Amino acid sequence: MSRAPSSRRVLLIALGALLIALVLGMEQLAPLFRALFPDQDPAMYERESFLNLTLAHLALVLVSSLISVSVGVAAGLFVTRPAGREFEPLVSTLAAIGQTFPPAAVLAIVVPVAGFGFVPTLVALVLYGLLPVVQNTVAGLGTVPSQTLEAARGNGMNAWQILWRIELPLAMRIIIAGVRVSVIINIGTATIGSTVGAKTLGTPIIAGLVGNNLPYVIQGAILVGLLAIVTDLAFERLEQRFSFGEGGNAS
Amino acid sequence: MSVSHIPTRDAASARLVANRVLATLLCAGLLAAWLLPFATMSPNRLASGQTVGLSEALSAWQVFAFLALSAILAVAALRRPLPRELAHGVVLLASLGLLLITLYSLGDYAQRTLVEESPSARVSQGSAFWVMVFCCALAAIDAFQRAASGWLLRLGYMLIAGGSVAMLFASGHFDDLSIMREYANIRDNFADQFITHLVLVGSALGPALLIGVPLGLLAHRRVRLQGTLFSVLNFFQTIPSIALFALLVAPLSALGNAFPLLGEWGVKGIGAAPAIIALVMYALLPVVRNTYAGLKGVPPATVEAARGMGMTTRQVLWRVEIPLALPVMLSGLRIVTVQAIGLTVVAALIGAGGLGAFIFQGLGQYAIDLVLLGAIPTIVLAVIADFTLQMLVVLSKPAGTRR
DSSP states (O other), rough: OOOOOOHHHHHHHHHHHHHHHHHHHGGGGGGHHHOOOOOOOSSSOOOOOOOHHHHHHHHHHHHHHHHHHHHHHHHHHHHSSSGGGGGGGHHHHHHHHHHTHHHHHHHHHHHHHSSHHHHHHHHEEEEHHHHHHHHHHHHHHHHOHHHHHHHHHHTTTOOHHHHIIIIIIHHHHHHHHHHHHHHHHHHHHHHGGGGGTOOHHHHHHHHHHHHTTTHHHHHHHHHHHHHHHHHHHHHHHHHHHOHHHOOOOOO | OSSSSOOHHHHHTOOSOOOHHHHHHHHHHHHHHHHSSSSSEEESSSOOOOEOOOHHHHHHHHHHHHHHHHHHHHHBBBBBSSOHHHHHHHHHHHHHHHHHHHHHHHHHHHHHHHHHSSSEEEEEOOOOHHHHHHHHHHHHHHHHHHTTOOOOHHHHHHHHHHHHHHHHHHHTTTTTHHHHHHHHHHHHHHHHHHHHHHHHHHHHHHHHHHOOOOOOHHHOOOOGGHHHHHHHHHHHSSSSSHHHHHHHHHHHHHHHHHHHHHHHHHHOSHHHHHHHHHHHHHHHHHHHHHHHHEEEEEHHHHHHHHHTTTTTHHHHIIIIHHHHHHHHHHHHHHHHHHHHHHHHHHHGGGOSSSTTTHHHHHHHOHHHHHHHHHHHHHHHHHHHHHHHHHHHEEEEEESSSSS
8 A cells, every 4th residue: 555655644743733732622622512512511521631531541551562562472473483383373363263352342351350440451451452463473474585584594693683683673564563453452442441440531431421421422532533543643654664675565 | 492493303203292282271271270269159149259179069970071081182192192183183072072071060060059058149150160161172273273174174063062062051051050040130131132233233234345345346446546445444443442433422413303303213322323333434444455355366367368258347347356356355244244243342332232231231230240141142253253254255265275
């Protein structure tokens, strides 16, 4: 997919600026919400500042993603080394089947084990976020041509050097694509996490749906939607930075 | 990590254990059986229970069967005496046996306990139970991959395994388990919500295919449209499900209020309308992308040959391009179906119903059994849909290329 990169960059900057403006200045829009929904008494979610909600949401996604990426890449590396190659088919199948599990169901199943609040959401996000990372690490390392590895070996590189200087750089774009999927899913699942008591941008949405207050719903939904889109656009740029030569459509 | 050392065939054959995956799974399962609670027993629905280990829960013959099957699996993991091909078959049978024994023992324990204790006692499955079920399933999956078996064998095995478990449920063997008693309380409602779930998924897939396939065709024919089309659809896909559902609530309720006739048709802020629209928006990207990719994968020489034979553009499309693109298009349908089953859970939050209703209701009351009654059927539904469509993908490939 060859798009004009400059227009995507403008879009990223514009939407990013809009996101920051809304996070910091949603309160300024109170008159607008009052005019649109004259019947709603509190037309602005005020139990918690949107900045705090956004930061809590980001913290949840960031911590879970850091864990999933480190464990996921390590697992992907293990099953592509000679010592762990035997586990590769099972791990790949597990990652594929696991992704058919609905994220909301995974979240619900973690609750009996981990209780309510931040922890079960984190556990669900880590478990779910692992799968695309593992899958793409295995796929990415698999795209490295065997001739390239042969040549590196012929040049006298040892296994570590081949991994760091050849395999990981060549596989990086696909690994980052996996991290992108993982982070985007986690932003969405973290939103649902507010139903099990985690403080996220989903909190005003759920409060609005339960209390039949549309302005709350819209305020939360716009912020979390923008957050996901901006993150996705940022990852798109990151991926492009790691594409060598041909654009490549493999996902 | 001995990265530089690549074991040669001779070195590998000197190892005692031939199947390290199976050995690992077996150790994990046995450790869980030994250390974790197999079941929990509580005096009533709300009180917290006491844990029961495997050795207390199983009767003598069950312990014997459990140990015997574990021993068979351990032998199958070794290099000798079983030949590899036979070992895979043994693993498939023994892991199914172990799975059934685990399930049977839990139901049996619940029955015995309820006779001894008060009838209000509740027996639930413990963590060791889940780990053991999980390990059995993984051992079977791994054996299939090692045996490189065909799709027919996999289908048969799935049917036998699914059928045996379904029969255990149908016979009422699990009726004394806490989760099944919860189910008995909500039986009628469960059937309704289950059907609502399926109807929501079905009514989203129809429009998604009707809109998505022509769009994919368009993207294939008009290359300039691709960039914009895929970016817009990717936007939809990126927005978290709950936010998209929620954002549709406001405009739809405004529409329903402004035009009462539309409101009568079901166009309102909450309920099925926003859910179906959001599900269609999510489904479009995979449908369009796979239709496009499928058509793009048709060799130009084939299309050329068809034209040379005097086929019209329409004939080329229906008789050559679509049949050849069908496997990739069906893979798109598979992604979309599985995704829609999962997203419909979230739709319960905007009052659309479905199995998600039990999940969120259960979370609200801290009734774990109710949560599981929503979550487990959703997962099973998604896995079955995935497996079935995978089979369809295989069958849609030209004979001879099926695997």
